[in-house]
Amino acid sequence: MSAVDLGTDLAGLALDPPVMCASGCGGTGRELEATGDLAGLGAFTTRTITLDPRPGAAAPRLVETASGVLWETGGHNPGRAAFRAVALPALARRGVPTVVSGAGSTIGEYAELAGRLAGAPGVRGLEVNLVSRNADAYERRFCDDGFQVTKVLAAVRAELPAGVALWAKLAPGGTLPELARAAAVGGADAVVLVHGFAGITFDPDTWRPSLGGGPGLVGGPAVLSQALRCVWDVHAAVPTLPLIGCGGVRSGRDAVQMLLAGASAVQVGTWLLRDPSGARRIAVELAEELRRHDHTRPGDLVGLGHHDTPEGPR
Amino acid sequence: MSAVDLGTDLAGLALDPPVMCASGCGGTGRELEATGDLAGLGAFTTRTITLDPRPGAAAPRLVETASGVLWETGGHNPGRAAFRAVALPALARRGVPTVVSGAGSTIGEYAELAGRLAGAPGVRGLEVNLVSRNADAYERRFCDDGFQVTKVLAAVRAELPAGVALWAKLAPGGTLPELARAAAVGGADAVVLVHGFAGITFDPDTWRPSLGGGPGLVGGPAVLSQALRCVWDVHAAVPTLPLIGCGGVRSGRDAVQMLLAGASAVQVGTWLLRDPSGARRIAVELAEELRRHDHTRPGDLVGLGHHDTPEGPR
Amino acid sequence: MSAAGRVLSVKRVAAFHVVTLVAPGVAERFRPGSLVALSVGGAVSAHLTRRTFPISAVRPTGAHGGTVEVVLDAGADAGAAAEPGVRWLVGSPPGTPVDVLGPVGRPYALPKEPVSCLLVGEEAAAAPLFALAERLRARGCGVHMLLGARSDTHLVGVLEARRAARSVGVVTRDGSVGASGELADELPAVLARTAAEVVYAAGRIPTLHAVAALAEEHGAWSQTALDVPMPCALGLCQACVVPVVGEEGVTRMVRACVEGPVLRGDRVRWADLGRVPKDAR
């Protein structure tokens, strides 16, 4: 049998391994470099950057839940100018393929951000974070409206140099297949599934919300089965659309599940907070699982879980 | 300070304690009676009953996830006739207030079921499980369409004798506040939040879906923060509507969180599978938490977590 | 029914682990074939369902109070990693608290007459058959045993069998000890030789299926102990349903944890396990 090869072509972007950090969970790159773990990533996804700096939400910004975390950073980021001046050149120097996550509160802001960042050295892709409120549409989230999703992607696509991948990141929710299709129509090369799941908890002593900002989003192993279902549902509806599975991944077996459900690559978020070497270990375990099942390429597994499945999502 | 009194009036139905088993997690009543735990419940909610018997989904019907379970019983139930002949009289004899969960695949079925069961001895309430596909509307789930929700509730209400409570149980999802309002418009006395969260997992050896039926629903501590958010969002939008919090509750502190988010009572589902005495213990712990904070009645806490909260659900 | 227990010891037997737990109240109500359901991981655990195992032995009293024993396959040698709950159990130091629910389930039904009985056990699943053999002997039944495994390293209880049974057969897939092949290959000859009227069997589903069919051919009753995951072991969750034909020929989905784990072999729809037959009610 030939050897396992984790190299993956994700709609034109080469990922080896097909395991990345999820947006907002890999710091600036400096922290993972300090632990020696930056080089283990197939790509580095930055935290979500906006045009202007955002100081973010009140602390605590993250609390523990059963097998997960509840978080709200409030979009804390240095803004596109400082990001382009400091963090981005450092990432470029380190040579890890960089995917910049960006968001705006109008379509114009998304486009401007893309124009200012996508051409910078080292940027191999732009991940459009659509979990952001639309100032021009009653503060409704972009990701809840297929029409807006298409418009944002098309506007961003127009700003991208050739060779820079365009990904759309969506929140979990009932009409995901339609939204993913809308992203593809707008020009997305791939769709990242998914952002955090809405949650809240309360402090047992103060009886106030545990997070400084009140409500938040849930990530971690607790949501794996739900994230798998998002990927499953979208792949069932749009089997040709490349997907990136994100949510609760912490092992090679979890990554295999994401592939079976229909993803071509995975992102690791919350688990990096516990184990900064997680992505590297997951890649090793993924290779082992492939070997154990006599497979050589992750691509062989994509969507495999759908075949011969008894019917009946409800 | 006066003593803690857990007695709760839930829109006319007296619950003491305001802790029940969730539908489908308390068996027929016989199993919890065998462990001595039936009497500890403020009310017993039955598994969802349909007009005709349903043999249910293939095994396994339940697998473990991180801090949770993924399940799909496929609606296994003996049908309304056998239920009324066997399980229901037994529950009535045991004297625990019984709430019958029912579902149908048309509005007519919901109404017929209500007519046949709601008047039976021992029935104190009907929980309308709206997580069921509508044969008259392209198999769309009732719980995803506010108009259908209102119609089902109104049809069922018309069949109910006076003094039998009417509850609507909804699935988690983006437009919950609208759906809850729709249930109230149709005549629901209270809304149960929430049913399971959509999920799927795959077997690491066979690479097939782990559940016999393919996709399933997630319950257990893993979903507590998400269920709290459902209650929080609905209470924020419709503060006068009585809510029953369901999802991941396993301790008195979890119950307190449900109250703070806006629920008036709680249901315990998955945790009973691990600890059949769970509901009783939760009631004891709830009383302790009230005492520790110098409160005497659970009602004092309902919605308390909303006060002085920094803005910004996203 | 559920009680605070603790690990007394973990020992190796062949390729398996024997975990003995201090568990008040279980031993007194134990009957061969019944189960014990353990919660794993303690207070911090992410694993909330129970692990349910056949009880292999009990001791009503002793220095530590009543104890209960299970034999676990932690699969250390298989390519697949062991189930995390089992790994936790076999790795727990003495004193580790474990919530113990049991005994649960229907035990092996015992014949009223002193008939000849054949006990068929595969690998670790054979362990509970020795308690059964004892009770059968007490009733004057002739007890014969047939033990099987993939290889001699996975064979449990041959010495004990020689003490407990009139005759003992051994089969291994690799022929490392006894006959070479599957349990089912040996069964017809053993049934004929022992003139068994009842066959009691514990093992993998395909083995039980074969035993049930061969017993029926031979005109014997069979009592098969089904090993399917039982996450609650209380009859609440329906995870463990199997299709069983009842008296009137009607198939019902019955819960292996309360209506089993021991079921009549001729009543189980073996080919339909993991399915809901169209005619099920």
Add this chain to the structure above:
Amino acid sequence: MSAAGRVLSVKRVAAFHVVTLVAPGVAERFRPGSLVALSVGGAVSAHLTRRTFPISAVRPTGAHGGTVEVVLDAGADAGAAAEPGVRWLVGSPPGTPVDVLGPVGRPYALPKEPVSCLLVGEEAAAAPLFALAERLRARGCGVHMLLGARSDTHLVGVLEARRAARSVGVVTRDGSVGASGELADELPAVLARTAAEVVYAAGRIPTLHAVAALAEEHGAWSQTALDVPMPCALGLCQACVVPVVGEEGVTRMVRACVEGPVLRGDRVRWADLGRVPKDAR
């Protein structure tokens, strides 16, 4: 940076637990004020974030390899139940595997001149100050200590302080030993008496706030060790941000785990902890 450690021992000190862990590589890089971040519950754990604690002592080598020690408040006597991760740690038998990340964070900055230093410690948080005292004495600094607690049962290190420091003050809220009241009540007199040029402080936020303000009034530098939850201790999650005024008067939200835990007391916007000030960037 993160390594497989294990529990060596758990001992009681006053109302607290001293947990000593075998942890390769931590002792060598330890400096007073730095932290260690532990994962709790082992492989089955539902608790996935780390518990981060100030290191109270290290031993580079020994029979068991390098060790690191933390003093934990399991709050056994408070009305509120102890945090489950801490409860697990203090209940772990020797040998329990624990993933250990450390040392992390900025330690106490040491003065270049042999100035007079006052070390202010509250309850269990005082434990790490003794390693600091040693290093300050090695530089010729005069070391004075002021220890406080709710009551004598919660006072840590008074005997050790008498050995380590030129003068030792003690305050308890209930007056059970030493002066009666809060640490802040005693501070002005002690600052005057010791002519301290630097104040090092560890304790609850209100205490640190008061220490920082009084040190500034007195004209001393202050170095405050912030105790806020640090779920990753890697600088990745931003859970631990605190508002700090930088050189140009600009407020930034800095991560206490990597930019702290020791911060200049005059730079922390104490009144705005748990908030994002409007002018923050």
